[in-house]
Amino acid sequence: MFCCNMMDQNVYFADSPEKKRVFYIRRFDEYMLPCADGSGILISHCPWCGKKLPESKRMRWFDELDALGIEFSLFDTEQVPPQYLSDAWWNE
Numbered sequence: 208m209f210c211c212n213m214m215d216q217n218v219y220f221a222d223s224p225e226k227k228r229v230f231y232i233r234r235f236d237e238y239m240l241p242c243a244d245g246s247g248i249l250i251s252h253c254p255w256c257g258k259k260l261p262e263s264k265r266m267r268w269f270d271e272l273d274a275l276g277i278e279f280s281l282f283d284t285e286q287v288p289p290q291y292l293s294d295a296w297w298n299e
């Protein structure tokens with residue numbers, strides 16, 4: 208599913224309880240290195256095979272929700288349409 212076997216074995220979804228080396232945020236199409244404080248550092252290339260990873264869709268995500276006139280905070284996503292809480296909004 209991901210760029211190489213090493214990424215397949217070392218990536219986890221951000222909402223997964225199982226932690227590995229790199230986490231993936233579906234809604235933003237972002238790959239992050241986890242930090243001790245719980246945040247992450249965005250990476251642009253696979254650490255193992257060197258392939259360029261997709262551009263982050265985070266800004267597009269905020270722009271689209273703005274265009275829909277939806278008010279929300281990252282901690283209160285009740286107003287966010289469900290397709291924007293997964294990769295459904297960009298990955299048909």
Ligand SMILES: [Zn+2]
Nearest residue numbers: 210211253256
């Ligand atoms: Zn790779």
